[in-house]
Each structure stands twice: as C-alpha cells, then as structure tokens.
Amino acid sequence: MSQFADISQFGALQSILHHTRKDDVAFLALAIFSGIIYTRFIQDKPDPYHHVWFEKPQAADSSGKAAETRDIGKKLEESKKDLVVFWGSQSGTAEGLAARLVRDFRSRFGLDVLAADLSDYDPETINNISEKKFAIFIISTYGEGDPSDNTSNFMSWLKTNKSVRFEKLRYAAFGLGNKKYKCYNKVIDVVVESLDHLGAAALMPVGKADDSNGATDEDFTEWKQSLFSLFHAQLGFEERPERYDPTLRVVQDTSLDKIDLHIGEPVRSGQSKKLAAGMSTIQALPIRTAEKLLSTTDRNCLHLELDTNEFPELKYKTGDHLAVWPSNPTSEIQRLVRVLGLEEVTETPLLIQSLDPSVQVKVPSPTTWEALLQYYLEICAPVPREVVLSLAQFAPSEAAKATLKRLGADKDVYHDYCSKTHLTLGRLLEIISPSQGSWSTIPLSFVLESLPTLSPRYYSISSSSVVSPKNISITVATSSEPSPTHGAPIPGLTTDYLLAIERKSKSATTSSGPSYDISGPGNSLEQGSKLFAHIRKSKFKLPILPKTPVIMIASGSGVAPFRGFLTERARVGHIGREVGQSHLFFGCRSPDDYLYRSELEALQQSNEEIKVVTAFSRTEQNRNGGRAYVQDKLEENDEKMIELLMEHNAYLYICGSAAMARDVAARLGNCMRARKGWSEAELREWSEVMRKTHRWQEDVWG
Structure with a gap:
C-alpha cells in the first residue's frame, strides 16, 4: 500500500515538475523577448524625465514643498548646520539676500548655513536651537508696516505667545524697508523687540536697509561686513583665504530634446501656498489695444487692454493687480553672450542642480542660456558692489583685477562711477575687458548666483470687472527724461518692453529705445500680439455698500484704479442702485498730463454724485503761492471731506507715490486736529481704526 502511494506521489511530483519546466521556459522566453524589445526600442531612446534626477524636489511644485520637519532645532541638528538664516520676503529681495549670506558664510568661514522660509517652521521650535548655534533674521516690511505673507504667522505667534522663552538663542537681524513709507522697517523692529523680551541675546544692533534711494544692497553689504567682523573678532571663527564655492552645478546635456526644456515660458517657483492662492494662472493674453494716452514725448502713459474671453477661469475684481512678465532687451543679451563666450552654446540644453x-x-531646469538670459534672469539690474569685488578673482588680466578691486572696495568710488553709468553685469564686463570671450573663465554657476531672477511687474487694473469682465486694462507710466544722476534716461525694463509692443501695433519703424524680441518663446506671443500676464488679488476694494461715500486721492498713473472705481459706481447708479458721493482728487504736472481727461469729465457731467478736483503742479499755485499739489486741494476741501469721513463713514483711498501718500496723511491729520480739537493720541487711534476696518486703503510705491 505504501509502495503504491510512493509511486503515486512520485508521478504527481513528476507532473508538477513537468508543468513547472513548461512555465519556466515560457517565462524565460517572455523575458528574452522583453529584453529584445527594451534594447531595440526603449533603451536607446533618451528618457524625457532624465532631468528630474537633477532637480531639487520642491522645484517640481510651483508652491514648493514644506520642510521635512517643522522643528528648526531638529532640522539644524539633522543637517549638521552651524546657523540658520530666516527670511521673510514678499517680492523675493530678502530671500535673495539670505541666499547670498549663506554663500558668503561658507566661502569666508567654511560654515554650513541653512536658509529657511519663516513659514516652514513652527515658531516655538526656535527654542530648540542649540546655544552653540546662531540665528539670523532678514525680514522685509511692505506697504504701511505690513509683514510679508510668509512672516505673518510668525508675527501672530509673537503677539500671542505667553509661555515659550528663547533664552538660549543668539541672533542678529536685518530689515528691509523704505523711508518714504510711514512705518519704515516696522516688522523687523517688532521682531527684535519681541525676541529680546523672550530672553534672546542680540549679537549686534539691528541693521536696516532703505530702498527709497536704492541703497538696499549697499546697506546690506555694510551690515554684513560688521556681522563678519563680529564672527571673527568676538566669536573666534577663523577666516579662510578668498575662494569661490559654488552652490549650483551647471551641466550641458545634449541628449535632451527641445520639448524637454523650459524655453522661456514664465514659471512661478518657491511661493507659499497662501501667496499662490491669491494669484491666477499665467496666460498669454491677447492685446486688444496698446496706445499712448498723451501727446507729450518725455513723459507719457500707455493704456493697454487685454482680452480674456479665451480664459473663462481668469476672473478679476475691480482694484486687483495685473502682473506683466517682460523679457530682456536684445542688446543686453548679446552683450553678455559675447563677453562670456557663449555664442556656440546658447541653445545647448542645460541641467542646473543645487549642490546644497x-x-x-x-x-527652471532643464533650460538653455538663450532662455535664461532672455526670460529668466534679471540681466538689466544694477550690479551690487560686493559682486563687483567678487568678480576680481576671475579677471582676465591683472589690470582688470585691479580695476574691479578699486571699484568694489571703495564705496565712494563705486557710487561715483554708478552715478555716471547704469551698471549692468554685461556693461561692467564689457567696460573692464571688452574683447569677445574675455570673461569665459567666470564659472557659469557664479553668473546664475549673482543675477536675480526676472520677476513680473505689477500694475493696478484700471477697468471695472462689473463693466468689462472680459476686458482688463492697465495704465503704465513711461518716461524718457534724463536721470538726475546719470544724465541719460535709465530704461525701465517692462515699460520699454511694452513700448516695443505698442510700436509694433502701430507698425512704427523707428525707435529710440532698446529692441526686444516680442514674439515670445516659440512664438507663443505671436509677434507681440499677446503678453504673458496673471492676476493678483488686492485688498484695494470699493465698499460693499455702493451708497457709502468714497474719497480717492491720486497722483500720475495712480489714477488707474480710480478710473475703474468711478466707472463701476456710475454703472451701478445707472441701473437704479443708490450710490454715495465719489470725490476724486487728481494731481499731475499740467493739463497736458491729465490722464483719461475726457472720460473723467464725462462721468462728472453725467453723474452729480461724482466730483473731480485736479491739481496741476506746474501751472497752478496753492494758497501760499507755491506749487499746487493734490494734498493742497484736499486741504482746501477739508471741511467737506471730514464731514464725509466722520458723519457718513466714507472710505479713503490713496494711490500713487509713497511720499505723496505720507504727506496726504500728515495734512489730513492736521486738518482733523484743527477741526475736531483732537490730541495726537486721539488722531492716532482714529487712523488706526480706519485702517483696521479697511476704510483707509493705500496702493502706493516708492
């Protein structure tokens, strides 16, 4: 019985083995066939996603990815960093300065430094930073004392924190601001005061940049030198001989096809989710109209109308901003290509990788030098003095090195030189050593690190979303007047770009300005008939109830959003809604500079609730015999305006230069004290309540 069982079991096993061999043979044949297919058709084909290996993970998402941990103390320990540079930035300037400080600490002291977005880490974890490490805060103030979006959570925590102390923290701080604004560098002042209150130890006095005279780079350079002196003399860090340590690797990869590359289409990277949520997608919008508003030559304004009918998802509200993405002028691109010796490789695919x-x-990566220099890098920006000094190590001759060192080392020499010429990187290199390819020894990573990225320029929308929901207009001031310091006009990158579009639309053949390739990457802008743009939400809004009175004060192109406001209120009144009084005070040089004159006069004539008061500074005098400015006109009508503000809850809007806005606030304050008998404290309380309740709104610039 057992023998038959053994034979039966052996037969079953034989059958299993027989079928297994069949399966193995089938599998082996399939594997060989797959290998042939892979070798013949797949292996030799370049992987279109090969570049992903060379990209930083957070670059894959336009809003960036959150940090691996929200504990900054843990992050510093895990990454073996010596210190952290926190940045709070709205426009990217503070973030750029933080990146420069990281590079300089590495090259000067060999320290490994982390640049950190303030919103990426929980504020209370700053207490977990070891007493052997340091923190540096570089934070901007924008508007009237507002924190950047990525700083707001940190500021809120500082106000409400009652339990966490920072007694181990050693820190330094630098603020970015503008003295033309009322609350100059308010955010960094609040941060420093709070840190000191929580027991942190300041290594040195807070540094502050003033952008009102373009001194941000110089102020930062001087503060940084003091910081480095402290690290060397007081903290005992040994300085290394000057050397360049790249943070980027630039690799040519000819295996990539053009379809894999970023060839110039706008890309928003590294934005916080909160900031990105307030912006639309970037689109190539058709241009309906591009025309000059005035008959003057030196000073003018462009009126552009853009068609959004093809983009039903693109919606705006009256008072929002439109961002225009420009490109660089052809002459500056050619200048850099020639001196850097890039003629043969401008279209060669590049992979750009972060080494840290x-x-x-x-x-964006992968890309080309052609795209970088035309669309992605700000090659027309002034060259900071410290970049001039750093260039000396790559100079093609001893004479060139000496010139760069003399120019970069002496603040007065540098400013005297810059007062006579608009110093871009290409112009500087060409002046010092003009021969073709003479600067080809500069590491291309240094070029990428030294040039800021090309960012969009924002303009107030001058149309109404109620009246023209699919037609967006903007008003762009242009000027060819000589600069008070340089003599010759300093070209505005975006204004000259838009002027080139306007000339093309009028088929103009001559031009005194720089030339642009307005066709866009891959002719995506159809020979200048479109431009890349996106919408940014604004808090500059009309009252919810149309019957609320509004007072609008503008100078120059600051009248743009009020054109939209008045057009909308006139339409609302036309359909039978109750609309309150609308008072516009508009200031410019002369009647020749009166923007939208016929439209504003027609609105005033057809609607008794609309009042327009003009101030022409070059042709009128105020009550004291001086030039008449818009703030003088407000002062002359102060009784009526105060009545509207105090008894009818009117909204107050100011749009134009920050200096004008500051003077308007001062004049209005004087009038309020005189008519109401208020003290300074009462005036301050009233103005703060007005701002907090959004009844006092400003859209101003430096």
Whole structure:
C-alpha cells in the first residue's frame, strides 16, 4: 500500500515538475523577448524625465514643498548646520539676500548655513536651537508696516505667545524697508523687540536697509561686513583665504530634446501656498489695444487692454493687480553672450542642480542660456558692489583685477562711477575687458548666483470687472527724461518692453529705445500680439455698500484704479442702485498730463454724485503761492471731506507715490486736529481704526 502511494506521489511530483519546466521556459522566453524589445526600442531612446534626477524636489511644485520637519532645532541638528538664516520676503529681495549670506558664510568661514522660509517652521521650535548655534533674521516690511505673507504667522505667534522663552538663542537681524513709507522697517523692529523680551541675546544692533534711494544692497553689504567682523573678532571663527564655492552645478546635456526644456515660458517657483492662492494662472493674453494716452514725448502713459474671453477661469475684481512678465532687451543679451563666450552654446540644453539641499534653484531646469538670459534672469539690474569685488578673482588680466578691486572696495568710488553709468553685469564686463570671450573663465554657476531672477511687474487694473469682465486694462507710466544722476534716461525694463509692443501695433519703424524680441518663446506671443500676464488679488476694494461715500486721492498713473472705481459706481447708479458721493482728487504736472481727461469729465457731467478736483503742479499755485499739489486741494476741501469721513463713514483711498501718500496723511491729520480739537493720541487711534476696518486703503510705491 505504501509502495503504491510512493509511486503515486512520485508521478504527481513528476507532473508538477513537468508543468513547472513548461512555465519556466515560457517565462524565460517572455523575458528574452522583453529584453529584445527594451534594447531595440526603449533603451536607446533618451528618457524625457532624465532631468528630474537633477532637480531639487520642491522645484517640481510651483508652491514648493514644506520642510521635512517643522522643528528648526531638529532640522539644524539633522543637517549638521552651524546657523540658520530666516527670511521673510514678499517680492523675493530678502530671500535673495539670505541666499547670498549663506554663500558668503561658507566661502569666508567654511560654515554650513541653512536658509529657511519663516513659514516652514513652527515658531516655538526656535527654542530648540542649540546655544552653540546662531540665528539670523532678514525680514522685509511692505506697504504701511505690513509683514510679508510668509512672516505673518510668525508675527501672530509673537503677539500671542505667553509661555515659550528663547533664552538660549543668539541672533542678529536685518530689515528691509523704505523711508518714504510711514512705518519704515516696522516688522523687523517688532521682531527684535519681541525676541529680546523672550530672553534672546542680540549679537549686534539691528541693521536696516532703505530702498527709497536704492541703497538696499549697499546697506546690506555694510551690515554684513560688521556681522563678519563680529564672527571673527568676538566669536573666534577663523577666516579662510578668498575662494569661490559654488552652490549650483551647471551641466550641458545634449541628449535632451527641445520639448524637454523650459524655453522661456514664465514659471512661478518657491511661493507659499497662501501667496499662490491669491494669484491666477499665467496666460498669454491677447492685446486688444496698446496706445499712448498723451501727446507729450518725455513723459507719457500707455493704456493697454487685454482680452480674456479665451480664459473663462481668469476672473478679476475691480482694484486687483495685473502682473506683466517682460523679457530682456536684445542688446543686453548679446552683450553678455559675447563677453562670456557663449555664442556656440546658447541653445545647448542645460541641467542646473543645487549642490546644497537647503539652497533652491531659482530658475527652471532643464533650460538653455538663450532662455535664461532672455526670460529668466534679471540681466538689466544694477550690479551690487560686493559682486563687483567678487568678480576680481576671475579677471582676465591683472589690470582688470585691479580695476574691479578699486571699484568694489571703495564705496565712494563705486557710487561715483554708478552715478555716471547704469551698471549692468554685461556693461561692467564689457567696460573692464571688452574683447569677445574675455570673461569665459567666470564659472557659469557664479553668473546664475549673482543675477536675480526676472520677476513680473505689477500694475493696478484700471477697468471695472462689473463693466468689462472680459476686458482688463492697465495704465503704465513711461518716461524718457534724463536721470538726475546719470544724465541719460535709465530704461525701465517692462515699460520699454511694452513700448516695443505698442510700436509694433502701430507698425512704427523707428525707435529710440532698446529692441526686444516680442514674439515670445516659440512664438507663443505671436509677434507681440499677446503678453504673458496673471492676476493678483488686492485688498484695494470699493465698499460693499455702493451708497457709502468714497474719497480717492491720486497722483500720475495712480489714477488707474480710480478710473475703474468711478466707472463701476456710475454703472451701478445707472441701473437704479443708490450710490454715495465719489470725490476724486487728481494731481499731475499740467493739463497736458491729465490722464483719461475726457472720460473723467464725462462721468462728472453725467453723474452729480461724482466730483473731480485736479491739481496741476506746474501751472497752478496753492494758497501760499507755491506749487499746487493734490494734498493742497484736499486741504482746501477739508471741511467737506471730514464731514464725509466722520458723519457718513466714507472710505479713503490713496494711490500713487509713497511720499505723496505720507504727506496726504500728515495734512489730513492736521486738518482733523484743527477741526475736531483732537490730541495726537486721539488722531492716532482714529487712523488706526480706519485702517483696521479697511476704510483707509493705500496702493502706493516708492
């Protein structure tokens, strides 16, 4: 019985083995066939996603990815960093300065430094930073004392924190602001005061930049030198001989096809989710109209109307901003290509990789030098003095090195030179050593690190979303007047770009300005008939109830959003709604500079609730015999305006230069004290309540 069982079991086993061999043979044949297919058709084909290996992970998402941990103390320990540079930035300037400080600490002291977005870490974890490490805060103030979006959570925590102390923290701080604004560098002052209150120890006095005279780079350079002196003399860090340590690797990869590359289409990278949520997608919008508003030559304004009918998802509200993405002028691109010796490789695919996980690549990858220099890098920006000094190590001759060192080392020499010429990187290199390819020894990573990224310029929308929901208009001031310091006009990158579009639309053949390739990457802008743009939400809004009175004060192109306001209120009144009084005070040089004159006069004539008061500074005098400005006109009508503000809850809007807005606030304050008998404290309380309840709104610039 057992023998038959053994034979039966052996037969079953034989059958299993027989079928297994069949399965193995089938599997082996399939594997060989797959290998042939892979080798013949797949292996030789370049992987279109090969570049992903070379990109920083957070670059894959336009809003960036959150940090691996929200505990900054843990992050510093895990990444073995010596200190952290926190940045709070709205426009990207503070973030750029933080990146420069990271590079300089590495090259000067050999320290490993983390640049950190303030919103990426929980504020209370600052207490977990070891007493052996340091923190540096570089934070901007924008508007009337407002924190940047990525700083707001940190500021809120500082106000409400009652339990966490920072007694181990050693820190330094630098603020970015503008003295033309009322609350100059308010955010950094609040941060420093709070840190000191929580027991942190300041290594040195707070540094402050003033952008009202373009001195941000110079102020930062001087503060940084003091910081480095402190690290060397007081903290005992040994300085290394000057050397360049790149943070980026630039690799040519000819295996990539053009379809894999970023060839110039706008890309928003590294934005916080909160900031990105307030912006629309970037689109190539058809241009309906591009025309000059005035008959003057030196000073003018462009009126552009853009068609959004093809983009039903693109919606705006009256008072929002439109961002225009420009490109660089042809002459500056050619200048850099020639001196850097890039003629043969401008279209060669490039992979750009960060060598430090804490340093984000600010330009798209893979790309080309052609795209970088035309669309992604700000090559027309002035060259900071410290960049001039750093260039000396790559100079093609001893004479060139000496010139750069003399120019970069002496603040007065540098400013005297810059007062006579608009110093871009290409112009500087060409002046010092003009021969073709003479600067080809500069590491291309240095070029990428030294040039800021090309960012969009924002303009107040001058149309009404109620009246023209699919037609967006903007008003762009242009000027060809000589600069008070340089003599010759300093070209505005975006204004000259838009002027080139306007000339093309009028088929103009001559031009005194720089030339642009307005066709866009891959002719995506159809020979200048479109431009890349997106919408940014604004808090500059009309009252919810139309019957609320409004007082609008503008100078120059600051009248743009009020054109939209008045057009909308006139339409609302036309359909039978109750609309309150609308008072516009508009200031410009002369009647020749009166923007939208016929439209504003027609609105005033057809609607008794609309009042327009003009101030022409070059042709009128105020009550004291001086030039008449818009603030003088407000002062002359102060009784009526105060009545509207105090008894009818009117909204107050100011749009134009920050200096004008500050003077308007001062004049209005004087009038309020005189008519109401208020003390300074009462006036301050009233103005703060007005701002907090959004009854006092400003859209101003430096």
